[in-house]
Amino acid sequence: MKVSSPVGTFLFTFDKIRLHGSRITVHGHMGAWPSEIEVGIEDVPKTAWLALGAVTLVSALAVSRRRATSR
Numbered sequence: 001m002k003v004s005s006p007v008g009t010f011l012f013t014f015d016k017i018r019l020h021g022s023r024i025t026v027h028g029h030m031g032a033w034p035s036e037i038e039v040g041i042e043d044v045p046k047t048a049w050l051a052l053g054a055v056t057l058v059s060a061l062a063v064s065r066r067r068a069t070s071r
Helices: 041-070
Strands: 002-005 008-020 023-030 033-039
Touching (some): 033 041
Antiparallel strands (some): 023 033
């Protein structure tokens, strides 16, 4: 995953994922710095809508491509 910031774009490398109650913490490195991302239950609706949107877009593109090749 890439992280963009005002000082540049850095790769985020995942090291481990931990579950703490209703929160998920992803530990890794962003560039040379140890980093962590914490996701809570309040973040799930946004993430779910983004995932649903991505699935819908990919499905629509696949259907469109099939229709174009079957003509």
